[in-house]
Structures are given as C-alpha cells and as structure tokens.
Amino acid sequence: MSEYDGYEATKFMLIRAGVDKILESVDKSTLEKIDKKIEEIDIDIEYCCEHPDVLCSILKIACGKSYVELIRSISDN
Numbered sequence: 001m002s003e004y005d006g007y008e009a010t011k012f013m014l015i016r017a018g019v020d021k022i023l024e025s026v027d028k029s030t031l032e033k034i035d036k037k038i039e040e041i042d043i044d045i046e047y048c049c050e051h052p053d054v055l056c057s058i059l060k061i062a063c064g065k066s067y068v069e070l071i072r073s074i075s076d077n
Contacts, residue, residue: 016049021074022059033062 023031023045037058038044048055059067 012049015052018074019045019049019052019055022055022070025070025074026063030062034058037061 023034026034038048043054048058056067056071059070063070
C-alpha cells in the first residue's frame, strides 16, 4: 500500500464517520426523506461518502436551510 492509498483510506474513514454522525443526528422523518432521495437517484451511502457534495445536496433537500447548521454541528465535534 502506497502512502497515497493510506491517505485516501483515512480520508474515506473520516468522511464516513461524519456521514454516520449526520445520519444518527437527524430525526426519523428526515432520515426517511434522505433514504427516499438516495433511492430516487439510485445511489448508496458509499457513493455519498465518495461524493460528499451529493450528500450535502440531499441534506439541503431533506432539511432545508438547517442542513448548514447540521453539518456545522457535526464538524465542531
């Protein structure tokens, strides 16, 4: 494994941990909206981890303007 591969694996794990925290912090109805949107565009959570901008767009749709505070609260921890 090269140093770059190690960096990419660590980066992915950190993003995945952030995604997990976000999904754990939302209520059930918001989580259902997120799941529905992920299914609509035919992706999975792994794709969202590889493309966090897609997850941000989905959160914006599901949570409205409060998605920014949601992301900020996770990144502060």
